[in-house]
Amino acid sequence: MAIRHGIDLDKARALHERETEDFLARHSRSLELAVRAGEHLLFGVPLHWMDDWPTPRSLFLAVARNARLTDVDGHVYADFCLGDTGAMFGHSPAPVAEAIARESARGLTAMLPGEDALWVAEELSRRFGLPVWQFALSASDANRFAIRWARAVTGRDRILVFNGCYHGTVDDVFVDLAGGQATPRSSLLGQVYDLTEHTRVVEFNDLAALEDALGDCRVACVLAEPAMTNIGMVLPDPGYWEQAQAIIRRHGSLLLLDETHTISCGPGGYAAAHGLRPDMLVLGKPLAGGLPAAAYGFSAELAARAQQAKRAAPPGHSGIGTTLSANRLACAAMRANLAEVMTEDNYRIMFERAGQLAQGLRELFARFALPWCVTQLGARCEFQFTARPPRNGSEAEAGQDEELERCIHLYLLNRGLLITPFHNMLLFSPHTSEADGQHLLEAFSAWLEGTVA
Ligand code: PMP
Numbered sequence: 001m002a003i004r005h006g007i008d009l010d011k012a013r014a015l016h017e018r019e020t021e022d023f024l025a026r027h028s029r030s031l032e033l034a035v036r037a038g039e040h041l042l043f044g045v046p047l048h049w050m051d052d053w054p055t056p057r058s059l060f061l062a063v064a065r066n067a068r069l070t071d072v073d074g075h076v077y078a079d080f081c082l083g084d085t086g087a088m089f090g091h092s093p094a095p096v097a098e099a100i101a102r103e104s105a106r107g108l109t110a111m112l113p114g115e116d117a118l119w120v121a122e123e124l125s126r127r128f129g130l131p132v133w134q135f136a137l138s139a140s141d142a143n144r145f146a147i148r149w150a151r152a153v154t155g156r157d158r159i160l161v162f163n164g165c166y167h168g169t170v171d172d173v174f175v176d177l178a179g180g181q182a183t184p185r186s187s188l189l190g191q192v193y194d195l196t197e198h199t200r201v202v203e204f205n206d207l208a209a210l211e212d213a214l215g216d217c218r219v220a221c222v223l224a225e226p227a228m229t230n231i232g233m234v235l236p237d238p239g240y241w242e243q244a245q246a247i248i249r250r251h252g253s254l255l256l257l258d259e260t261h262t263i264s265c266g267p268g269g270y271a272a273a274h275g276l277r278p279d280m281l282v283l284g285k286p287l288a289g290g291l292p293a294a295a296y297g298f299s300a301e302l303a304a305r306a307q308q309a310k311r312a313a314p315p316g317h318s319g320i321g322t323t324l325s326a327n328r329l330a331c332a333a334m335r336a337n338l339a340e341v342m343t344e345d346n347y348r349i350m351f352e353r354a355g356q357l358a359q360g361l362r363e364l365f366a367r368f369a370l371p372w373c374v375t376q377l378g379a380r381c382e383f384q385f386t387a388r389p390p391r392n393g394s395e396a397e398a399g400q401d402e403e404l405e406r407c408i409h410l411y412l413l414n415r416g417l418l419i420t421p422f423h424n425m426l427l428f429s430p431h432t433s434e435a436d437g438q439h440l441l442e443a444f445s446a447w448l449e450g451t452v453a
Contacts, residue, residue, distance in 0.1 A: 001453065005385040005401055006370040008453040015450055016407045019414050020056045026414075029072040030060045053421045054406040055413065064091035066431035069418060077413070078436040081420040082427045085261055088286040088379065089341045090429040096289030099336035100329060109327035116331035120295070123338045127268040128281055130297030135326035139260040139284025140168025142294040143223065145320045146280045147172055149298070150221035150254050152313075153305040158219045160253070162204040164393020166230035167223060167258050168284075175199040177394070203392035204228055205237050210244055214251035221254040221280070226270035229261040232396040232423050233375040233382040235389060241276050254279040254302065260294075261285075264427065265378035266347055273378075288333035289341060295334075346430040350379035354428040357381060357437040364445055368452045373399075382425045408447060415443040 002009040024031065034057040037044040043051040045058055053059065060072040067090055069077045082088050121133040136142040147159055147170070161167070163177040174185040175195050182196040200219065202209035213219065226241065228234035236244075248255050257278040259269035263286060266273045271281060279302050284294035298306060310318065324330075358374050358381040365372045371387035384390065386399030400423065409419055417440050419426055426440070 003453040005372065005404060006368070006453055007404060007451050009403075012404065012407045012451045015447075016410065019407075019410045022414055023056055023410065026075070027057070027059065027071070027073050031057055033060045033072060034058045054409040056410075059413070066090040066092075067429045067433075067436065068431075075416065077416050077418040078432065078439060079418050080426040080428075080432070080436075080440065081418050082429055083290060084285070084420055084425075085264070085380075085427060086285040087290045088264065088427060088429060089289060089337070089346060090431040091290065093289045093337065093341045095336040095340035096291070096333050099332045100291065103329055103332040106328070108329045109324055111323065113326070114328050114331060116328070116335045117326050120331055120334045120338060123335075124283070124295060124297060127338075128272060128283075128297055129268070130278070130281055131300050132298040132303035133295050134298075134321075135330075136284075136294040136296065137292045137322055137325050137330075138168065139258070139282055139294045140170055141322060141325070142282045142284055142296040143167045143170045143173070143256075143258060146256050146282055146296045147221065147223065148318075148320050149302075149306050149309075150256060150280065152309040153302060154220040154252070154254065156218050156220035156253075158198055158200055160200045160202065160210075160213055160219045160222045162224055162228065162393060163201050164204075164231035164234075164397055165223075165225065165228065167225075167282075168260075171195060172199050173223060175201045177201050177203065203394060204234055205240055205391045207240070207243050207247065211247050214247060214253055217251050217253075219251065219253045221256045222248050223256045223258060225258050225260075226262050226274070226276060227377055228393065228396065229377065229380070229382075229425070230423075231393050232384045232390060232399055233377060233380075233425070234392060234396050235375060235377070237391065241274065245277065256280040256282070258282045261380070262377065263287075264350075264380045267342055267344060270377075286342075287337065288330050289337040291330055291333040293330040293334055347379065349430045350428045350432075353432055353434060353437055354379050354381050354426075356434065357426060357428070357440065360437065360441045361444070364441060364448070367445075368448050370448075370452065379428045380425055382423065384424065407451075408444070411447045412440065412443055415439075417443055 034044055045051045062072045063070045067079050069079045124133050125131045161173045167173045174188055175182050176185050182201045184195045200213045202213050255278045262270040279299045282296045287293050358376040361374045361383055373389050374383050375389050384399040385401050390396035
């Protein structure tokens with residue numbers, strides 16, 4: 001009998017085969033569309049990684065509303081993925097949908113500022129404590145542009161990231177530690193220049209390594225999620241950021257916090273909730289309620305230095321910014337979302353429900369004596385196949401198991417429960433009910449009944 005992470009693999013594989021057949025039998029319309037999509041879409045999907053969901057063929061979506069999805073075969077799902085945070089406040093939040101409907105006939109994009117952009121920047125300043133802002137279309141772009149500003153302002157060419165990080169499709173950050181050595185991420189496609197020349201990488205929660213890597217004062221910025229969320233969740237040790245911030249400052253580097261996911265921690269993200277003081281901060285995914293929009297903020301000092309750097313540069317392309325960024329529609333959507341959706345009240349509901357599920361999962365794993373852990377970060381929680389919460393990217397990676405993930409995810413999906421692919425993250429919107437959480441616990445319990453060794 002092969003056992004992994006407390007699961008009998010033979011049982012899990014046999015069950016997965018039955019679930020695969022069940023999916024294929026119950027999704028005839030999705031299958032039809034998948035065949036058609038194979039003709040004109042690479043891998044039969046609009047984005048190649050959509051082919052990596054745990055379903056045997058693509059699941060085609062018909063409608064998404066609040067915390068519910070309906071597929072083209074009419075099956076309804078409680079959505080714990082929520083567009084991997086893009087729809088963290090529910091699909092089509094009413095105030096955002098209304099703002100889009102109202103504004104969409106009044107000009108979508110014009111390369112000119114409108115008052116909404118100003119309102120949004122004022123509100124972001126209030127929430128995040130950074131007084132000056134710029135916009136982008138995606139968090140990937142915002143990170144890319146923020147790195148540019150950091151290099152331009154400091155005149156330094158290196159950046160530093162944490163092992164196992166993800167900050168979007170930003171070439172600079174795809175450097176991992178392999179046997180202690182910085183190495184370009186092996187899965188990259190078409191990437192040709194040496195990323196390790198300008199990017200350093202250390203493990204999260206390792207203050208000595210951070211100190212060492214910044215020691216020669218060549219690092220423009222440390223780009224970090226305040227808690228890692230993309231290799232499985234990794235929380236900072238108590239006091240870690242206090243000391244890390246002091247080290248970063250002491251070496252004249254900037255702290256660029258990517259709060260794209262950790263905005264799940266509250267209306268001002270992790271930084272506001274835990275008193276961090278970044279020089280720059282990136283927001284994306286859910287900022288406009290699901291419409292493409294991102295923003296990045298500057299401290300007053302950095303903003304002054306950035307403006308100086310731009311004025312000192314020869315006229316011409318800066319390499320920063322895209323035409324559709326800060327378009328009218330996105331600004332209207334951000335304003336409605338910040339004013340009426342990303343509210344303290346909504347966060348309170350999300351935290352409570354996520355906390356209930358995290359506790360329910362802990363009890364479930366204890367009941368089956370499984371060496372698995374559960375980590376909660378505000379409105380998101382994650383179960384990992386390790387006995388103790390991982391402290392860095394390497395430990396988190398060791399707690400991943402793609403095969404088990406696929407088995408669990410498909411089983412849940414066949415029971416009307418969608419969870420985030422590529423790891424085991426569960427996200428709560430204000431519309432996700434206690435009953436949804438209970439349904440998930442019951443279905444998970446049934447899977448464990450059939451598979452625990
Ligand atoms: N930063 C973080 C922390 C992310 O998790 C992601 C996407 N998962 C991004 C940036 C990039 O977001 P986008 O794909 O919307 O550009």
